[in-house]
Amino acid sequence: MDSVSEGPDWPEMEFLFEFASNYSYLSVMRIGALARAARVRVRWRPLLLGPIFRDMGWNNSPFVLQEQKGRYVWKDWARQADKHGLAHQRPTQFPRASMLPMRVATLAQDQPWMEAFCQAVMRQNFVEDVDINDPKNVLRALRGLVDDPAVLLVRAAEEPNKSRLREQTAQAQQRGVFGAPTFFVGEEMFWGDDRLEDALAWAVKGSKSTRR
């Protein structure tokens, strides 16, 4: 990890993602370093794709429902990962159940170790190909980041944290979110890992134009 620390005057960007999403994997691995280099503060915001897809009339990922597209996206995803120098393995199960690590991420979303935790979960899903909803693996992803991972796991599955994740998802839908990853700079929305650089540039440009 680079050593730049966030400044109070850095412009902000929201980063909405889901551990089950293969393109979210790319952004989770890339966003921290890119944002620090651009001097942009990232607000990590987990959201559940399940309810979003259900409201669009889908009972599964479009990559599963649309056969042709499904075949293509795994090839594209692997090429993009190669381009960015990221390890990748197509998961034997897709999309994976992700509720437990998603809840932990919701509890941790403003913690300094959020990035490290999310990267560990994403590596489990898209490199190690293991069950990310297994408490054993969530504890492993938390190792070295918090003093008492087991307590955190219990709190993550309780109220008000459970509801918070559902509320964040509902709010995202109201703002027009239909997939992940999605980035917001104010209310300007960017969808897809391939818009990450554009979103960062937008945040930087906006902060320059409003500076007095």
Added chain:
Amino acid sequence: MDSVSEGPDWPEMEFLFEFASNYSYLSVMRIGALARAARVRVRWRPLLLGPIFRDMGWNNSPFVLQEQKGRYVWKDWARQADKHGLAHQRPTQFPRASMLPMRVATLAQDQPWMEAFCQAVMRQNFVEDVDINDPKNVLRALRGLVDDPAVLLVRAAEEPNKSRLREQTAQAQQRGVFGAPTFFVGEEMFWGDDRLEDALAWAVKGSKSTRR
């Protein structure tokens, strides 16, 4: 237009597009200059999105059928056009009927004036916001490119050209195409204007690694 002319040893890339498609607009305007700079030959291949979408169970563009996504893509499209320095205006009708210019493009797909014709039609749809299926506008797009545009219009609407466009579309489906623009380098498929640079790089890399 730049003055580089294609060499016989340039690697090839197929470019599948549809005049009704807003992201195809971006690629039609960009591909020629980028490919010449990369020393890649472009095979322009019109294809009809209508039958492709129907086979996926859709009776219209997904940008019309999916409300949230539809709202987003026009914003994204405008931002991408701005980024590439391209004029843009959201058409008052979308997707526009495009059969007549698509047939002309099929007849002309290997002509040296193909790029100029396609850019003219695309500007009509996405800058001037006029009916691209009106013979008057197709003739206007052909102006200065061929000696007898009216004869060409008649031939475009006859066999075997009519069937050729449908066959190209069916072949594209068999190769896994589900949208436009799509690029092929051999059988390696790339979908979306935001993969144009990747496809070109793939063509260049492939031609270098097979050179003896």
